[in-house]
Each structure stands twice: as C-alpha cells, then as structure tokens.
Amino acid sequence: LAKTTQPISMDSYEGQEVNITCSHNNIATNDYITWYQQFPSQGPRFIIQGYKTKVTNEVASLFIPADRKSSTLSLPRVSLSDTAVYYCLVGLMISGYNKLIFGAGTRLAVHP
Amino acid sequence: DVKVTQSSRYLVKRTGEKVFLECVQDMDHENMFWYRQDPGLGLRLIYFSYDVKMKEKGDIPEGYSVSREKKERFSLILESASTNQTSMYLCASRTGPQETQYFGPGTRLLVL
Structure with missing residues (x-):
C-alpha cells in the first residue's frame, strides 16, 4: 500500500539540530x-x-534527493517551543x- | 494573513443526530478540504472541493456529505452521527494545486 512513512517520535535537547x-x-x-507543525x-x-534539492526559510530547511522518494525536514537549533507533531504531506500516485x-x-520532544 | 475559521471548537452530539460543521475562509481560495484526525492515524481526507458546487470524495467519505454553495464556505454534514465519528475535524483551504493548504483550528466532536 503506497503511503508515507515517518518516525513516530523523536527526542532532542535545546540548541541541537533535528532532522526528520x-x-x-x-x-x-x-x-x-x-511539512506542517501541529x-x-x-x-x-x-x-x-x-x-527538489534544498529549500531554506527562516525556520527550517528541506532536503530532497534527486529521486524524490524521501525528504528531510531540518530544524537548525531547536527550542522548547518546537515541541510539537510534524507532518509531511505529499501527492502520491495510487491506482x-x-x-x-x-x-x-x-x-518531537525537546528537553532542557 | 489567511484566516480559516470553524464554527465550533468543541461539539457534543448524540447518536443519530444530524451534525453540521461549518468552515469559512477569507482569502478567496478555490480549493477547500475536510479532514479528520485520529490518534496514530494522522490526517485523513474526507471530502474536498475544487470550486463552488463541486465536490470530490477523499479517502474516507462514508457517513459524510458536504456542501459548497459559496466560495468562502464549505460545510461537512454527518447525516446520522455515530460513535465512530468521534474525532477532531480539520478544515483547510488553498488557492489551487501545488499551493499551501491553510488549516482552521479544528472542531473536536464527541458523539455519545
């Protein structure tokens, strides 16, 4: 069944870089x-x-390899307020x- | 700023009742969406609308219907509410394909 797959949970500490x-x-x-934050x-x-390739804005970067079969959200220096659920949204070819x-x-849980 | 509003934040209904969830957006967006969100299942698309009076089934349309009489308003209808429709309902809108979806705050519906 075609779908998207993400890790269920991640833990990090303030100031670290997080990649999902x-x-x-x-x-x-x-x-x-x-990518959305909730x-x-x-x-x-x-x-x-x-x-494709790399996109950066004031809050995050997005890395997409050439085959586009995955993508990585990068949060550069997380803080406690980044504790949230992160979703990817893509268009998939299904049937x-x-x-x-x-x-x-x-x-994502960010710890002091 | 894009604003998507939903008529209620919390709603309690009884089994068999007809339920209306209203969504309004103020940015003249063409496309509007209704999702439900359940723990461990993420967001699942119920119905969407590309334009006024147009509607398309999403992944889980059973038990639901929709109405889009005006561009800014998209209503989700539960004809006869059941307990398995207890969920968080999220409305979203966007200008068109490939554009960002903007979400409302959600309606948490409890069917007793």
Missing part, C-alpha cells in the same frame, strides 16, 4: 512536498515546501490517481 525524514516511494511527478488543540501550521497523503506524524 519522510519516505514517499510513490510520489507523483509534479507534486510538491510540504500543537495540541490547534490546526497544522505550514513550515516549508519544496519540489493511477494523484492523492494527497499526510504522514502519520512525528512527535
């Missing part, structure tokens, strides 16, 4: 990869989006149709 990888073997040719009792919030699929989410 999402695997998406059946990514659709023309679709972007998007805090409890809130809707997901956009972090970063990319198509000939392009379907938007969220990963199950990675729960």
